[in-house]
Amino acid sequence: MIYSSHSVDRKIHNIAQINESVKSLRSEFVDTRTILIKYKMESSVSRKINQMGIATSTEPPVKIIIIK
Amino acid sequence: MATTKKHIINRTYIVSILILILAVSVVFKLVNIQFVKGDYYIGLSEQNNIKNIIIPANRGSVYSSGGKLLATSVPKYDIRFDALAPSDKNFNENLTDLSNSLSEYYNKPASFYMQLLRNARESKNRYLLIARNLGYNDHLLIKNFPLFKLGSYRGGVIIEQKTKRDYPMGGVAQRTIGYERKDDQGNITRPGIDGAFGSKYLKGTDGKRLSQKIGKGQWKPIEDFNQIEPQDGLDIYTTIDVKIQDVAHFALLEQLEKFKADHGSVVVMEVSTGEVKAISNLGRTSIGTYYEKLNYAIGESHEPGSTFKLMGMVAALEDKVVDTSDVIDTEAGVLTFYGRNVRDSKRGGYGKISVAKAFEVSSNTAMVKLITDNYKENPTKFIDRLYSMGLNKTLNLPILGEGIPKITHPSDKKNWDGLDLPWMAFGYGISLTPLQTLAFYNAIANDGVMLKPRFLREVKDFDKTVEVFNKEIINPSICSKETAKKVQKMMQNVVEKKHGTAHNIYSPSFSMAGKTGTCQTEYWKESGLYISSFAGYFPVENPKYSCIVVIHKPDKKIGYYGNIVAAPVFKKIAQKIYSETAIEDRLKGIEITELESENKTHINSIENRSLMPNVTKLNLSDAIALLENLGLVVEISGNGIKINQSVKSGSKIKKNQKVILKLT
Numbered sequence: 001m002i003y004s005s006h007s008v009d010r011k012i013h014n015i016a017q018i019n020e021s022v023k024s025l026r027s028e029f030v031d032t033r034t035i036l037i038k039y040k041m042e043s044s045v046s047r048k049i050n051q052m053g054i055a056t057s058t059e060p061p062v063k064i065i066i067i068k
Numbered sequence: 069m070a071t072t073k074k075h076i077i078n079r080t081y082i083v084s085i086l087i088l089i090l091a092v093s094v095v096f097k098l099v100n101i102q103f104v105k106g107d108y109y110i111g112l113s114e115q116n117n118i119k120n121i122i123i124p125a126n127r128g129s130v131y132s133s134g135g136k137l138l139a140t141s142v143p144k145y146d147i148r149f150d151a152l153a154p155s156d157k158n159f160n161e162n163l164t165d166l167s168n169s170l171s172e173y174y175n176k177p178a179s180f181y182m183q184l185l186r187n188a189r190e191s192k193n194r195y196l197l198i199a200r201n202l203g204y205n206d207h208l209l210i211k212n213f214p215l216f217k218l219g220s221y222r223g224g225v226i227i228e229q230k231t232k233r234d235y236p237m238g239g240v241a242q243r244t245i246g247y248e249r250k251d252d253q254g255n256i257t258r259p260g261i262d263g264a265f266g267s268k269y270l271k272g273t274d275g276k277r278l279s280q281k282i283g284k285g286q287w288k289p290i291e292d293f294n295q296i297e298p299q300d301g302l303d304i305y306t307t308i309d310v311k312i313q314d315v316a317h318f319a320l321l322e323q324l325e326k327f328k329a330d331h332g333s334v335v336v337m338e339v340s341t342g343e344v345k346a347i348s349n350l351g352r353t354s355i356g357t358y359y360e361k362l363n364y365a366i367g368e369s370h371e372p373g374s375t376f377k378l379m380g381m382v383a384a385l386e387d388k389v390v391d392t393s394d395v396i397d398t399e400a401g402v403l404t405f406y407g408r409n410v411r412d413s414k415r416g417g418y419g420k421i422s423v424a425k426a427f428e429v430s431s432n433t434a435m436v437k438l439i440t441d442n443y444k445e446n447p448t449k450f451i452d453r454l455y456s457m458g459l460n461k462t463l464n465l466p467i468l469g470e471g472i473p474k475i476t477h478p479s480d481k482k483n484w485d486g487l488d489l490p491w492m493a494f495g496y497g498i499s500l501t502p503l504q505t506l507a508f509y510n511a512i513a514n515d516g517v518m519l520k521p522r523f524l525r526e527v528k529d530f531d532k533t534v535e536v537f538n539k540e541i542i543n544p545s546i547c548s549k550e551t552a553k554k555v556q557k558m559m560q561n562v563v564e565k566k567h568g569t570a571h572n573i574y575s576p577s578f579s580m581a582g583k584t585g586t587c588q589t590e591y592w593k594e595s596g597l598y599i600s601s602f603a604g605y606f607p608v609e610n611p612k613y614s615c616i617v618v619i620h621k622p623d624k625k626i627g628y629y630g631n632i633v634a635a636p637v638f639k640k641i642a643q644k645i646y647s648e649t650a651i652e653d654r655l656k657g658i659e660i661t662e663l664e665s666e667n668k669t670h671i672n673s674i675e676n677r678s679l680m681p682n683v684t685k686l687n688l689s690d691a692i693a694l695l696e697n698l699g700l701v702v703e704i705s706g707n708g709i710k711i712n713q714s715v716k717s718g719s720k721i722k723k724n725q726k727v728i729l730k731l732t
Contacts, residue, residue, distance in 0.1 A: 009286075009288060013286055024143065026142060027142045027143045027144075030137070030140055030142045030204075030236065031142075031203040031205045031206075032205070034234070034236040042311065042314050043314050043317075056647070057647055058647050059647055060650055060651050061651070063652045064653045065653065066654075066655050066656075067655070
């Protein structure tokens with residue numbers, strides 16, 4: 001009885017700890033994702049490559065499809 | 069002896085009685101506590117050690133149409149400092165380093181932090197705020213600053229965690245994505261999608277569980293029945309397209325900055341479904357920067373000006389009172405009603421022009437004449453026609469705070485006067501929100517089928533679809549197909565023809581159609597304030613997107629015409645979408661012969677993949693591709709056209725081996 005009560009307590013502390021790390025991992029994920037999205041946004045990519053003298057094309061790509 | 073014996077017995081009796089009384093009173097008190105006051109004490113102990121713990125449900129996330137996160141709940145960290153916790157030795161040793169680290173992080177002088185920390189220690193501040201609302205990575209960084217990394221007991225760092233709403237896209241579309249916020253008085257504000265669908269989908273239900281207190285501030289569940297499991301909120305997938313949103317946001321921002329305008333909005337809608345692909349609202353701050361201040365596109369009902377000529381034209385064509393080829397005299401550009409003038413923007417007017425051309429050059433006098441000549445006997449007919457097209461009703465949007473359209477009816481004697489009809493013909497004396505105007509333009513592009521602008525695609529529970537939203541038709545036919553085709557042609561000419569008001573945005577490579585609007589605003593306060601707008605759709609054949617751009621109060625000295633201020637934003641969006649959609653060129657019956665390459669550039673042409681190939685004769689991009697496909701790590705140095713490889717050709721290679729290609 002006493003043993004199982006203590007073992008429950010131990011598990012609860014364990015769960016709390018794991019929950020905490022789940023939260024921080026989730027936070028880290030969103031944080032990193034935010035940074036990624038900002039980098040990936042076309043406006044920020046084009047701002048960077050503009051300095052290198054490259055601009056986005058104003059003409060669409062042409063896809064050539066060959067029908068057999 | 070006898071007396072002594074009796075004496076002893078007597079004494080024993082007295083002692084026993086005393087003990088008995090003591091025992092009885094102890095028993096009495098016991099019974100009293102246990103049975104009489106028992107409930108009170110049991111309650112007291114339960115209050116301290118047992119309670120119904122609320123298990124909060126996780127709020128659902130908001131995604132874009134492509135599955136990108138727009139809003140989600142994440143833990144955020146506040147960092148505080150207990151200035152008394154560290155020992156003198158630790159404090160003094162680390163003070164300089166800590167101040168330097170903080171100053172580097174915040175870009176403030178180190179002396180500022182040194183003073184701050186010293187003062188806190190002197191005034192015995194055990195709860196000094198260092199940073200608020202940090203993300204995980206930043207919080208980790210600060211946690212590892214000198215002194216702080218010693219932990220909470222020796223270093224005095226206090227970390228508090230709260231769940232907050234985070235927006236990975238930053239300020240983009242923030243007002244439309246929205247949030248739910250409770251202030252100190254308990255009033256809840258709910259702007260945007262997050263607010264509108266918050267209580268229905270995102271919120272979830274909190275769970276409850278009877279728990280007992282155990283060490284370290286933890287609670288352990290007492291019973292495994294009688295509890296409510298928390299149900300996490302559902303995720304919502306919006307119609308917002310991150311790419312189009314990005315273009316729209318920055319195109320609008322650029323134009324607002326260029327014209328120093330007060331505020332503006334842009335909305336892009338998919339013609340056939342009514343899905344809002346992008347919505348951006350930017351307002352100016354006192355220092356001249358812009359941010360998503362209010363949802364102008366949805367909330368701000370204003371006089372539309374010339375973009376309303378489309379509605380008038382559709383009504384007149386639908387009532388068959390005019391046709392596109394009828395000729396109107398613009399009367400030297402001035403008309404007078406009750407002593408007030410209607411003027412054309414071109415001095416002297418346009419002479420005698422056709423109805424279609426009157427629209428294309430946006431002649432005020434011609435439009436006013438067209439409407440007043442045909443409806444002055446019976447203005448009710450005109451207004452009823454506008455009403456039947458749904459222009460007097462809101463779009464019934466789920467997002468709170470939609471502006472209410474205003475079009476006065478002649479039966480409303482108090483507000484109707486002789487100026488209403490002529491002024492209405494060129495968009496004054498009435499009011500619509502940008503989104504309501506756009507819904508009408510979208511209907512014209514959609515051959516008369518009016519759709520409700522939609523923000524939601526579906527609701528999901530993790531990967532399980534709960535609810536899917538389909539297009540909603542407000543009015544299956546606001547006008548006949550013929551009328552729609554006629555005005556479509558006029559809108560096309562506005563951009564395409566030299567005389568069109570928006571010919572400045574014409575591009576030979578892709579087609580656009582629309583109508584400019586330049587109208588005065590707040591003319592009752594001061595003159596010279598304008599609203600520049602452009603509404604339309606693209607491409608002309610098979611319209612895919614409709615779009616409205618409204619810019620309020622541009623600096624008159626720089627420009628204020630709709631075609632100069634607003635239309636370029638429209639063009640930028642159209643051009644972007646055009647240049648991203650590949651043109652398909654289908655070729656029939658062409659024989660393809662593989663070109664014989666003298667260099668072996670493909671991995672399949674390598675016979676022995678454990679030996680280093682010779683790449684000195686390849687061009688650099690082929691060489692990198694080939695080596696990386698072999699599992700090597702390639703590094704490039706120098707400039708030039710000749711390649712020197714650091715690993716000799718023919719020598720044995722391993723996976724992830726580094727190869728340096730030196731260019732000379």
